[in-house]
Amino acid sequence: MKIDTKKDGNSLLINLEGRLDTNTFQDLEKETDNLDGIKKITFNFEKLDYISSAGLRVLLTCQKKMNNLSGFMIIKNVKEEIQEVFDMTGFSDILTIE
Amino acid sequence: MSERSGVMSAFKKFFIEFKSIFTGEDVLKENEEHANVVVSTIMINIFFVALMIYLLTIVGLFNVNKVFMFDATLRSIFILLIPGLIGLKLKGKGKYLKYILITCLTLSIGSIYSILTYTATLLLIVPVLLAARYYSKKFTIFVSILTIAMLGVVEYMGIYFGLLDLNYVELPKGTVITINTNILDAVKELDLNDSDIVKYVMLNSYLPKLFIYVFIIAFSCVQISQSGKNMLKRQKELSEEGARIESELNLARGIQNNMLPSTFPAFPEHKEIDIYAKMIPAKEVGGDFYDMFLIDDNHLAITIADVSGKGVPAALIMMISRTLIKNTALNKFSVDEVFYKVNNLMCEGNTIDSFVTSWFGILDLKTGYMEYINAGHNAPLIYKNKDKKIEFIKDKPNLVLAAIENTKYTKHELKLEPGDKLFLYTDGVTEATNFNKELYGNDRLQNYLNNNISKSLTDTINGLKMDIDSFVGKEKQFDDITMLELLFKEYKTKENSKEFKANTKELNSVISYLDDYLNKNNISKKIVNQLDLVIEELFVNICNYAYEGKNGYFKISLKNNDNKIIITLEDEGIKFNPLEKEEPDTTLSIEERNVGGLGILLAKKNLDNIKYKREDNKNILILEKIIKEDK
Structure with a gap:
């Protein structure tokens, strides 16, 4: 998985490419470990093909952090396969998906 | 009513x-x-x-x-x-x-x-x-x-x-x-x-x-x-007695008919072969029988036999021989051993001097090789798709069953290639007699099969019966007529399975092994994706729980069963049935949310069927994914 992070003031844009799974979730975990001063995180899933429960875990942790920081987290350009996973797990209700 | x-x-x-x-x-x-x-x-x-x-x-x-x-x-x-x-x-x-x-x-x-x-x-x-x-x-x-x-x-x-x-x-x-x-x-x-x-x-x-x-x-x-x-x-x-005997004979016939496998296709899960058989008794109960059964996933046994004599005594011998042959064969003896043992068992108890002619073969579905025994039975016919020719299998038969103790049976071998057919029958076919006392005979049989080779097995056998009927005319059927045809469609492909270490580092290898197989089988991208998710979740689950951190054994087996993919996962870890795990509540708010159990949930939701069993100290998960809807 490729992670491309762009920081602009208090906004963070994370472009993901490939598979977010058991083997790669830790990379994303590192990227989102320290979110001090961040008010808005945008995940661009345009090139993300696959997500497993390990990936969901990172997204959940990140969302909780943002809630604690009174910030926003948005997921953009979600592919159908991934949207299905969000739907199956009820994640579509707790994430902001655009 | x-x-x-x-x-x-x-x-x-x-x-x-x-x-x-x-x-x-x-x-x-x-x-x-x-x-x-x-x-x-x-x-x-x-x-x-x-x-x-x-x-x-x-x-x-x-x-x-x-x-x-x-x-x-x-x-x-x-x-x-x-x-x-x-x-x-x-x-x-x-x-x-x-x-x-x-x-x-x-x-x-x-x-x-x-x-x-x-x-x-x-x-x-x-x-x-x-x-x-x-x-x-x-x-x-x-x-x-x-x-x-x-x-x-x-x-x-x-x-x-x-x-x-x-x-x-x-x-x-x-x-x-x-x-x-x-x-x-x-x-x-x-x-x-x-x-x-x-x-x-x-x-x-x-x-x-x-x-x-x-x-x-x-x-x-x-x-x-x-x-x-x-x-x-x-x-x-006398008429009361006659009615009683007749009703008992009818009962016996019912039992006998139910004993012979009569559901076709007999092995729907084995697309390598097609098989059809029919027995038409001359009297109320007959002495002919056929049988077909799987010895294991790769070996199919077929039998055809004719017990001397007719009526109830012949039917009893028939049931005994059928059971003995099947039971002995299921113990994985080779064909000659099976007949050696069955013959001795039958000689032991044979007080009425009945004997049994029989042809018995075991086909290796992977290779198409068939080992067989001919105990005094009519020579079967083999159709070679390559030569487009149907011919009698001529080899010297051994002695009939139940005649002499310790008879040694000679094992023969033939090879079936995709498209080849094997036709077994009893003498009721070739010795069907018309009013001129002419026999139906080998030539008519061979010609009939030759002219109808492209027909389905069911049509061939039913058509042959009709051909015999029209040959015989109004003459009475004096012997049981039994026919069995086997079509070898394709070699059984080796089972696709591979062992991995139960370690999440192996995940990519497991997934690529799976994807390779699925792509070879032209499975849609969507289903590949779903199955990737299933296998990842279940594999990771096994890695994390089955061996308490140690690298254990993990095996994945893949099967494409026409309309569904069947995946079997095995591990030798502690007894663990993931299906018993409580499902997470997917409606909870974000603060209450925990990620545990989501993997199993995803696996279940992306499958059409999932089963767990514990066998030989192994956890076995059988997963089914439908890839195309039934007609």
């Missing part, structure tokens, strides 16, 4: 029949009614005979006292015609009908006899002959006595009213007789008085007739009635 009423009426019938075995009543009653009809008919016939005699008398062809004959005919209307018609109208039913009929008949014969004295002698035996038809000794004796009494009276009356009969009267030589009508008139000028004539007639005519009647006719009729009754009862018993 109809079945129920059928059962009820069968019960009712059974009870009536059951009762009659002991009483014999209904048969005799039925017979009595029938006899009444016969008697009524004969009475009407006699009336017409009497009427005819009267008419002939009128025209002068017959020399009888016209007045008396008219009188007798008139009486016949009341004692023959009317009772006869009543008897027919009642269809012979009525408790005392037989007494009324026979009494009337006897009286009418008496009345005719008194006029036609010697001409009507033959009529005397009619009542007792008909009485015998009732198969009742008592009734026959009753009628005999009645007739004898009647005869005495009419002989006497005949002297006065009857046709002139001087055979019994001794006359001096040179006596001139003037014929008028009756004896007394004719002989009134003679030196004889009334009582002498009566004496002569009674002694010379009545007495001999009485003796003949009592000791020959009546005696015979009583015997006939008695043996008739016995026969009727015996016949009844």
